[in-house]
Amino acid sequence: xxxxxxxxxxxxxxxxxxxxxxxEQHLGHNAMYWYKQSAxxxxxxxxxxxxxxxxxxxxxPSRFSPECPNSSHLFLHLHTLQPExxxxxxxxxxxxxxxxxxxxxxxGTRLTVV
Amino acid sequence: xxxxxxxxxxxxxxxGTPVLLRCNYSSxxxxxxxxxxxxxxxxxxxxxxxxxxxxxxxxxxxFEAEFKKSxxxxxxxxxxxxxxxxxxxxxVVTGNSGGYQKVTFGTGxxxxxxx
Numbered sequence: 001x002x003x004x005x006x007x008x009x010x011x012x013x014x015x016x017x018x019x020x021x022x023x024e025q026h027l028g029h030n031a032m033y034w035y036k037q038s039a040x041x042x043x044x045x046x047x048x049x050x051x052x053x054x055x056x057x058x059x060x061p062s063r064f065s066p067e068c069p070n071s072s073h074l075f076l077h078l079h080t081l082q083p084e085x086x087x088x089x090x091x092x093x094x095x096x097x098x099x100x101x102x103x104x105x106x107x108g109t110r111l112t113v114v
Numbered sequence: 115x116x117x118x119x120x121x122x123x124x125x126x127x128x129x130g131t132p133v134l135l136r137c138n139y140s141s142x143x144x145x146x147x148x149x150x151x152x153x154x155x156x157x158x159x160x161x162x163x164x165x166x167x168x169x170x171x172x173x174x175x176x177f178e179a180e181f182k183k184s185x186x187x188x189x190x191x192x193x194x195x196x197x198x199x200x201x202x203x204x205x206v207v208t209g210n211s212g213g214y215q216k217v218t219f220g221t222g223x224x225x226x227x228x229x
Contacts, residue, residue: 002157043204043219090157102148105157 003027006091006106013081014114021076021109023091030095032074033103034066037088049074081113116141118207120220128228133177133192135223137205140186147188148206149179152222158204164188175199200227 004025013019023032034046048056049068063085065077074091088110092103121136139145146165150158162173169181175198179190188205205220 002159004157006157042221045217092158102160102163103150103158105150105159107155107157110155 002104002106004091004093004104004106006089006109008109009107010110010112012112012114013078015081015083017081018077018079020078021089021091021111023074023076023106025072025091025093025104025106027093027104028095029093029104030071031093032068032071033092033094034074034076035090035092037090037108039087043090046076078111081111083113086111086113116143116145116207116209116216116218118205118218118220120203120205120223122223123221124224124226126226126228127195129197130194133190133195133199133225135190135203135205135225137179137188137190137220138186139188139205139207141207141209143209146208147179147181148208149173149177149188149190150204150206151201152204153201161190161203195225195227197227197229200225 007022030051032049036044036046045058046060047066052068052071063080067075088108090108091106094103095101118139125135127133148163149161151161152158161177162171162179164171164181172178177190177192179188181188202222202224204222208217
């Protein structure tokens with residue numbers, strides 16, 4: 001384990017469902033991130049939180065809704081997703097925004113939208 | 115502007131032979147550079163990082179990379195490949211411009227190790 005835990009590991013959901021992805025870190029990091037990894041595409045940064053405040057929303061559709069209740073937990077709430085949203089969703093954390101420090105990634109949630 | 119280019123999408127080597135994964139970057143500011151490895155169905159793991167100290171950086175599992183400013187390169191090498199090195203490798207550049215942190219991932223290089 002890396003210190004960043006993501007649950008669930010796999011999720012299959014219909015387009016009308018509502019589900020949430022969870023990420024938890026106890027590394028004392030102050031920044032957390034959601035990334036989307038699709039086949040044959042570069043990693044896409046979705047959201048950045050620093051000290052629980054959202055500092056970046058990379059033009060993500062509103063059907064993805066992040067929540068960061070404290071610096072150790074990050075959620076991604078999903079509703080009315082599309083099949084093209086199927087991907088590996090990676091959570092990461094870092095100290096001081098990751099510049100010069102590097103990220104610690106979770107193992108990801110493999111999401112399939114049917 | 116900031117970008118990173120991984121020149122090979124796939125690299126295939128025989129077990130016991132050297133590994134070279136190429137990465138070139140461009141950055142308007144003093145960058146930090148990283149290599150991450152991703153094994154199947156896993157998250158990304160930090161292999162090594164360059165943050166303006168020694169230009170030759172040693173990482174985990176016998177990997178190392180050399181920062182060459184004149185060539186804007188940060189190639190990843192290993193003297194002898196193991197079967198367990200088969201994975202996807204990502205080069206990452208980060209920079210600080212006017213207080214804004216920007217992180218750019220490469221598109222990845224899949225390393226195949228042939229027995």
